[in-house]
Amino acid sequence: MVDRQITPASKLGDQGNVLSNAARLFREKGFERTSLKEIAEACNMLPGSLYYRYSSKEALLVELMRRGVDLVTTEVETAYASSDDPVERLRLCINAHLHALLVDSDTVYVLLFEWRSLSAEARGDIIALRDQYESLWAEIIETMIEQGVIRKDVNARLLRLIGLGALNWVATWFDPKGVYTLDGIGDFVWNVIMDGVIRKSVRT
Amino acid sequence: MVDRQITPASKLGDQGNVLSNAARLFREKGFERTSLKEIAEACNMLPGSLYYRYSSKEALLVELMRRGVDLVTTEVETAYASSDDPVERLRLCINAHLHALLVDSDTVYVLLFEWRSLSAEARGDIIALRDQYESLWAEIIETMIEQGVIRKDVNARLLRLIGLGALNWVATWFDPKGVYTLDGIGDFVWNVIMDGVIRKSVRT
DNA sequence: GTCTATACGTAGATAGAC
DNA sequence: GTCTATCTACGTATAGAC
Numbered sequence: 001m002v003d004r005q006i007t008p009a010s011k012l013g014d015q016g017n018v019l020s021n022a023a024r025l026f027r028e029k030g031f032e033r034t035s036l037k038e039i040a041e042a043c044n045m046l047p048g049s050l051y052y053r054y055s056s057k058e059a060l061l062v063e064l065m066r067r068g069v070d071l072v073t074t075e076v077e078t079a080y081a082s083s084d085d086p087v088e089r090l091r092l093c094i095n096a097h098l099h100a101l102l103v104d105s106d107t108v109y110v111l112l113f114e115w116r117s118l119s120a121e122a123r124g125d126i127i128a129l130r131d132q133y134e135s136l137w138a139e140i141i142e143t144m145i146e147q148g149v150i151r152k153d154v155n156a157r158l159l160r161l162i163g164l165g166a167l168n169w170v171a172t173w174f175d176p177k178g179v180y181t182l183d184g185i186g187d188f189v190w191n192v193i194m195d196g197v198i199r200k201s202v203r204t
Numbered sequence: 205m206v207d208r209q210i211t212p213a214s215k216l217g218d219q220g221n222v223l224s225n226a227a228r229l230f231r232e233k234g235f236e237r238t239s240l241k242e243i244a245e246a247c248n249m250l251p252g253s254l255y256y257r258y259s260s261k262e263a264l265l266v267e268l269m270r271r272g273v274d275l276v277t278t279e280v281e282t283a284y285a286s287s288d289d290p291v292e293r294l295r296l297c298i299n300a301h302l303h304a305l306l307v308d309s310d311t312v313y314v315l316l317f318e319w320r321s322l323s324a325e326a327r328g329d330i331i332a333l334r335d336q337y338e339s340l341w342a343e344i345i346e347t348m349i350e351q352g353v354i355r356k357d358v359n360a361r362l363l364r365l366i367g368l369g370a371l372n373w374v375a376t377w378f379d380p381k382g383v384y385t386l387d388g389i390g391d392f393v394w395n396v397i398m399d400g401v402i403r404k405s406v407r408t
Numbered sequence: 409g410t411c412t413a414t415a416c417g418t419a420g421a422t423a424g425a426c
Numbered sequence: 427g428t429c430t431a432t433c434t435a436c437g438t439a440t441a442g443a444c
Contacts, residue, residue, distance in 0.1 A: 030320050032236040035419065048422080049428045057420065116234050154401045158384065158392045161377060162370045169369025180362065188362045196400030197358045239437065252440080253410045261438065 018043050018053055023064050023106035031061060031110075031117040061114065062122050068107030069129040072100035076136060086149050087194065093140055095186035097167050102174055102182060112168050137164060163193060222247050222257055227268050227310035235265060235314075235321040265318070266326050272311030273333040276304040280340060290353050291398065297344055299390035301371050306378055306386060316372050341368060367397060 021042040025034040054060040079096035144150040225246040229238040258264040283300035305312045348354040
């Protein structure tokens with residue numbers, strides 16, 4: 001308890017969490033509506049100090065998005081590896097994507113919703129990384145088609161785009177305190193994709 | 205050909221299309237990355253002149269979003285009225301939503317993707333309008349459940365949120381010059397929602 | 409209705425002390 | 427590594443002439 005009051009901001013040791021504070025703010029308010037002053041404040045620093053770590057506001061955003069891709073890729077890959085049944089695996093991957101996007105970090109949200117804030121140069125890099133992530137989904141779906149779980153006449157690319165779109169948009173309305181759990185939502189999407197909603201005369 | 209060269213910007217008569225120029229720019233670059241100077245340039249005006257029509261940059265955005273809601277509502281209502289078959293009607297409404305969002309105007313895109321640029325006060329108004337539009341979809345879906353076309357155990361609200369999400373996200377990747385037509389995409393979504401993608405032993 | 413001129417704030421960024 | 431101090435640019439917005 002020595003030297004406690006009025007501890008200089010510089011001593012509080014916010015070390016590596018500039019990124020997580022920035023991610024939270026970018027998610028809450030958007031990239032250009034968040035100033036470096038606000039980010040610095042959240043880190044108990046002053047604006048100029050941020051430049052010791054990142055060469056520009058955009059460099060910060062880019063680094064944050066890279067981590068977003070890493071995170072969601074890792075989580076979906078882990079889910080994929082955790083089951084042998086292709087249908088159950090799809091369910092787990094859907095829920096992993098939703099969790100990475102909405103629970104485990106703010107970086108995935110920023111990655112998906114703030115990419116228009118990137119300069120043309122940086123955009124190319126990030127889009128490439130995101131495409132790499134999506135290729136993981138392409139693989140999941142194509143495997144299901146090959147294994148005969150999904151009908152062969154279904155367009156795999158459209159299914160991926162539409163399915164991921166349905167999941168991504170959840171981020172615009174999901175309320176952690178609301179009536180739906182994230183897993184409930186994920187399972188719903190999974191059910192609709194697999195079975196559809198139509199009332200059928202004959203069902204197995 | 206009298207008095208042709210160096211026609212003053214003020215004489216070009218860009219009358220009512222400040223909104224459409226703004227909508228296009230907001231869509232292409234986002235609200236805060238678009239300056240009033242750019243909007244004015246697109247209208248062959250100077251920044252100050254815009255204030256004759258709109259009291260602030262936000263007032264412009266709000267007006268533009270109002271028109272977005274009006275447009276998409278009208279188009280979906282028209283589609284709804286154009287068929288008596290509930291399943292076909294759903295298909296038409298899905299395609300109407302996509303067309304309003306991606307072909308007929310930039311305002312719907314701005315409505316859906318730039319609402320975070322609104323102040324807290326304006327946001328309430330716009331969200332209310334958007335909710336009103338979504339209630340139209342609630343009606344479409346609930347009618348289908350009542351008529352026994354959609355299974356009664358399907359959560360109508362989740363179906364609406366997920367379905368509209370799948371459609372809205374199309375705006376992030378759709379390429380008019382690409383391999384998919386908008387109607388093709390709409391029909392694909394409609395098919396997945398109704399039938400699912402699973403390979404079934406018995407199919408009608 | 410549009411222009412001219414400009415006020416005012418705040419943004420991102422930098423240099424050098426500590 | 428962070429702070430102090432500051433530069434420069436650009437944003438929205440306003441007042442008054444035309």
